[in-house]
Amino acid sequence: MTDTPLLRLDGLTKRYGALLVTDNVTLDFPEGELHAILGPNGAGKTTLMHQVSGLIDPDGGQILFEGRDVTALPMRERVRRGIARTFQITSILPGFSALENVALAVQGRSGSSFRFFGIAASEKALNEEAAKLLSLVGLGARMDILAGALSHGEKRALEIAIALATQPRLLLLDEPLAGMGNEESARMIEILKRLKQEYTILLIEHDMDAVFALADRVTVLLYGRVIATDTPDAVRASPEVRAAYLGEDAA
Amino acid sequence: MNEAVIPSAALPKGPFGLRRNLLPAVLFLAFALAPLAVAFGADPFFQSILIRIMIFAIAAISLDLILGFGGMVSLGHAAFIGIGAYAVGILASHGIEEAHVQLPITLAVASLFALVTGAISLRTKGVYFIMITLAFAQMIMFFATSLSAYGGDDGLTIWTRSQVFGSDILGNRTIFYYVTFAVMLGCYLLCRAMVVSRFGRVLRGSKENPVRMEAIGFSPYRFQLAAYVIAGMMCSLAGFLLANQAEFVSPAYMSWQRSGELLIMVILGGLGSLHGAVIGAAALLLLEEGLAGFTEHWKIILGPLLVLVALFLRQGILGLLTGKKNND
Numbered sequence: 097m098t099d100t101p102l103l104r105l106d107g108l109t110k111r112y113g114a115l116l117v118t119d120n121v122t123l124d125f126p127e128g129e130l131h132a133i134l135g136p137n138g139a140g141k142t143t144l145m146h147q148v149s150g151l152i153d154p155d156g157g158q159i160l161f162e163g164r165d166v167t168a169l170p171m172r173e174r175v176r177r178g179i180a181r182t183f184q185i186t187s188i189l190p191g192f193s194a195l196e197n198v199a200l201a202v203q204g205r206s207g208s209s210f211r212f213f214g215i216a217a218s219e220k221a222l223n224e225e226a227a228k229l230l231s232l233v234g235l236g237a238r239m240d241i242l243a244g245a246l247s248h249g250e251k252r253a254l255e256i257a258i259a260l261a262t263q264p265r266l267l268l269l270d271e272p273l274a275g276m277g278n279e280e281s282a283r284m285i286e287i288l289k290r291l292k293q294e295y296t297i298l299l300i301e302h303d304m305d306a307v308f309a310l311a312d313r314v315t316v317l318l319y320g321r322v323i324a325t326d327t328p329d330a331v332r333a334s335p336e337v338r339a340a341y342l343g344e345d346a347a
Numbered sequence: 348m349n350e351a352v353i354p355s356a357a358l359p360k361g362p363f364g365l366r367r368n369l370l371p372a373v374l375f376l377a378f379a380l381a382p383l384a385v386a387f388g389a390d391p392f393f394q395s396i397l398i399r400i401m402i403f404a405i406a407a408i409s410l411d412l413i414l415g416f417g418g419m420v421s422l423g424h425a426a427f428i429g430i431g432a433y434a435v436g437i438l439a440s441h442g443i444e445e446a447h448v449q450l451p452i453t454l455a456v457a458s459l460f461a462l463v464t465g466a467i468s469l470r471t472k473g474v475y476f477i478m479i480t481l482a483f484a485q486m487i488m489f490f491a492t493s494l495s496a497y498g499g500d501d502g503l504t505i506w507t508r509s510q511v512f513g514s515d516i517l518g519n520r521t522i523f524y525y526v527t528f529a530v531m532l533g534c535y536l537l538c539r540a541m542v543v544s545r546f547g548r549v550l551r552g553s554k555e556n557p558v559r560m561e562a563i564g565f566s567p568y569r570f571q572l573a574a575y576v577i578a579g580m581m582c583s584l585a586g587f588l589l590a591n592q593a594e595f596v597s598p599a600y601m602s603w604q605r606s607g608e609l610l611i612m613v614i615l616g617g618l619g620s621l622h623g624a625v626i627g628a629a630a631l632l633l634l635e636e637g638l639a640g641f642t643e644h645w646k647i648i649l650g651p652l653l654v655l656v657a658l659f660l661r662q663g664i665l666g667l668l669t670g671k672k673n674n675d
Binding site for chain 2: 149151170171172175176180181183187188189190191192196200201203204205207208209210211212213214215216217219258259261262
């Protein structure tokens, strides 16, 4: 059990025409780690996450979750097994209240949803759990607001609460800090630090400070290929990475 | 600390407020009391128009379920009216006139047609969904046209209305009125219960953001298909009633113009409210009736009117009545 990583990518490959966006990626994600993926724009970070979550199919290779092959499973099946994600462009239900957004995700794993009677929005068990998760991400006072009316940062936090409501074992976060101001960023980093205690996380993020503050392990992608995967310090020191990517930033 | 907030959040603001209940209550009460007007001397023809309105309201409610709450723009919904009507017509022509036999067959055929066509149509999105539902409806319309044993293009006269355990009570106009009213009210209440249920919440969520729904473990397809089948069955009841009212069945019942009218009713009344569909059905049929009294070119007036509604009343007549875009 200790030998099996929570997630293993084995020779994962994805092509768009002649363009190789995921080039034979083999990576292990042990339980409990926060694993950050770095890389310049177009390096294939989001495409990689899409394949792990099941949004798109790889052209080759395998995805093993808890030792079992999930490569052919649709996204919703992977959610049931414990892989939840957020999107680079926030994906929520704008016409639902924040609470209902999360309660619906709780509903997804508690009992059948082919129930045609009874008021879903009054189901106490669903709402209580949703409220707890919203408080966890700092939205405890904003539960009744329509999700579409929340601020950008609040929407990002809401999306994380939605993902948590599926009770994931692996959390995929695609640039949770994107588009945030300093204050919002700081708050989100606090949230991520808390989540890190409980979840295995795969994080795509451009904010270097955040990555080096949070990550246990960093992988650098370039043109779909893994050019380094190591501890943050080792990656920062790697001349190859500096040349390829960190270059000016690292100074 | 948050417990105090939950109960208020638990109540969906829309469907249970007094404002949201008052209008439907008045509306259905008006339909319930309307036969009194005939009893007090109004033209009996008025009652026939109301029956017709209620029949199309049933179809429009069922369309609103998949359109207003499921985001499925079907341009073939009238097919189910045709299925219901032909079930009555064909069975009656073979001497099977009992409603308790006709109804289950109607519902079974409608659900089967909805299941097969829905399973295929729902693999497409947007404009393609519109086109493929239209295509299926056209297919079944031409199929009906080709049934020369059942009147083909000319349609089929029904000599006996559906019998209720051997009795001809559906021939009584007032009883038929209230049967139609009960079906309409039943469909309305059923839909209202469904849209706030667990099932309805998934359906509404799938309309807003199917990818997010997949990402929390749902298959929007299954829920949309279930809604499509339910709506199809409901709409076939309208066909069942229409055949009995008109005592006639024709392929024209399922023409794409009919499907278009159903869409107009739903949008004209106010999308995604269910009682808006009833208002829309009444408005369109009364407008047709009224304008046709003025001029035979009444469509010249109706057309621009609909354009104005589409432009200025985003929530249809309902938006006008409630004074707001009150739809969440």
